[in-house]
Amino acid sequence: MALHRDDIHDGGPTVSILLPTYDRPAYLCEAVASVFAQSYDDWELIIADDGSSEETRAWLRGIEDPRVTVLWLPHSGVPSISRNAAIRQARGRFIAFLDSDDLWAPAKLARQVEALLASPGCGWSYTAVDLIHPDGEPVDRSGFAPWLPHAGDITEHILKIEAIIAIDSVMVDRHLLMEVGGFDEGQRFGEDYDLYVRLAMRSPVHVIDEPLAVVRASDGVNYSANRIHAYLGWVQLYARYARLLPTRRLRAIARRRRAESLLVLARLYAKAGQTKNAWRTLLHGTPHSVLAYPSWGWRAARVVVGAGLRMRKRRD
Incomplete structure (x- = not known):
């Protein structure tokens, strides 16, 4: 379901947290x-519960703060549906997102509100992040590529996955979010980057x-299935x-990225023993991918050979 400007409610807090x-x-x-530890306190928190079990629902019912609203939704398993439902309820000037297994530093809202108010030409903002393991221990990032802060018009950087957000x-800004239509509920994976592209173009x-x-x-x-x-x-x-996409250059980048994603997908299928897939x-992607860049053909052939060798080893 798409979002529309008519869904906007004014007169609320500065920030709606979804x-x-x-x-x-x-x-x-x-x-x-x-969220409660934020140094900036002009916010509302909208928790969109996607049909959780009674343990989680009981905990949510125990939150006694007028700034917190819980939306009780039927289970869909699609985060975009939950996020869009929360967006429709939001009243804040700005929208901030928080996943239920992640955290914010205490100054997060304050720093971003200040930055956006001081930059009227910018309709959105993002920050660097820290990574932790499921047990809360920091992730060793010594082998990671350095994080680069891309600002301004970053459409191309997002398409190339150079802007890590x-x-x-x-x-x-809530009005900008409504203008681009919120999250695409038909895009089950990569829906966040889809939103970033549409925001960046505006x-x-x-x-x-x-x-x-x-x-x-x-x-x-x-991990492999995911x-x-x-x-x-x-893809x-x-x-x-x-x-x-509105320009020939951006469309060309998208075609090449699709071709590269098809190769990775085929390798993943092969490693998972799904040789036919x-x-x-590769067969489905060949016509457009070869046009996107000539080397795709021989790279695809290597995937086919590798898949055949894996199948032979399994038979032996």
Whole structure:
């Protein structure tokens, strides 16, 4: 369901915080605590519960603060549906996002509100983030590429995944968010980057080069399956961008990124023993991908050979 400007309600707090959740009560408790610990207190918190179990629902019913609203939603398993439901209820000038297993630094809202008010030409903002393991221990980032703060018109940087943006770090003017239509509920993976592209095409962004959000890394459960679904999402996303982006350069970037995502998806299928899906992915993507860049063909051939060798080893 799309969002429209008619859904806007004025006269509320400065910031509406949107927190979708489905169970994980221990993490949820920490996330909500990080909201109450904010040095900036002109906010409302809208928790969109996606049909959680009674343990989580009982904990949510126990929150006694007039700034907190809980939306009791039927389970969908689609965060975009929960986030859009919360957006429709939001009254703040700015919207901030927090996932139920992540955290904020105490100065997060204050710093971003100040930055956006001081930069009237920017309709949204994001920050650097810290990473923690599921148990709360910091992630060793010594082997990671350095984080780069891209500001201004970052559409191309987002398409190339050069701008690394966590949804927990984003704050956006509510009117801008409504103009771009909120989250695409049909985009099940990569829906956050889809939103960033649409925001970037409408407004420059302000970046704060300081980790004001804390993102909990995946626990590794169903890692391969999750990566397959994620790359299915990237292929879907870039196929749409290749048709709809406003300039030839941006559409060319989208075509190349789609082709690269198809190769990764085929490799993931092959490693998972889904050889037919690997070949089907490459066959489906060949015509457009070869046009996107000539080297795609021989790279696809290597994937096919690798998939065949894996199948032979399994038979032996």
